[in-house]
Amino acid sequence: MISLTDQSNVPKILCDQSLEDSAHWLRAAGYDVQVPAAKLSDLQLYDIAQNEQRVLIINQDYVQDIPLESNSVLLVDSPLVFEQIKQIGKNLRIDWLYRPLSRCMLCNTELTDLNINKWIVLPQSMQNNTVTSHGCPSCKRIYWAGDEVNRMVFQLQSFKRLEW
Numbered sequence: 736m737i738s739l740t741d742q743s744n745v746p747k748i749l750c751d752q753s754l755e756d757s758a759h760w761l762r763a764a765g766y767d768v769q770v771p772a773a774k775l776s777d778l779q780l781y782d783i784a785q786n787e788q789r790v791l792i793i794n795q796d797y798v799q800d801i802p803l804e805s806n807s808v809l810l811v812d813s814p815l816v817f818e819q820i821k822q823i824g825k826n827l828r829i830d831w832l833y834r835p836l837s838r839c840m841l842c843n844t845e846l847t848d849l850n851i852n853k854w855i856v857l858p859q860s861m862q863n864n865t866v867t868s869h870g871c872p873s874c875k876r877i878y879w880a881g882d883e884v885n886r887m888v889f890q891l892q893s894f895k896r897l898e899w
């Protein structure tokens with residue numbers, strides 16, 4: 736079981752549903768982060784985290800039924816994403832520039848370099864452009880280099896700079 740204080744491992748993470756926005760940023764930083772599609776009880780979340788060797792993050796100031804002494808559960812207590820980011824970053828020693836944009840934001844799969852022509856037919860006018868892009872081998876979402884990616888990296892850099 737991964738421990739909150741074990742710095743030799745990059746933590747895999749399971750967030751409860753209310754932490755979806757923070758999970759988004761952890762994933763953008765390159766961490767393996769799962770968020771269940773349905774609302775689950777604390778105990779159900781805990782069981783999944785244990786089975787998948789993930790640190791569990793729950794957005795509550797207390798939990799029942801979960802052995803907190805396992806040191807693999809982090810409680811944060813804020814509705815504000817910025818405050819959640821701060822607490823998670825500090826407690827898990829998150830490196831916000833670990834592997835920026837290396838995972839699919841939708842499904843958490845690691846992205847691969849993309850030969851775009853294998854996936855979609857580009858308009859003739861674009862076929863000769865050298866477009867830098869990555870794709871998700873699972874859900875097939877394409878991530879184009881450009882403003883959206885630049886904005887996300889800029890935000891991650893600002894998290895990194897703050898370091899609280």
Ligand SMILES: [Zn+2]
Pocket residue numbers: 839840841842843844871872873874875876
């Ligand atoms: Zn995907």
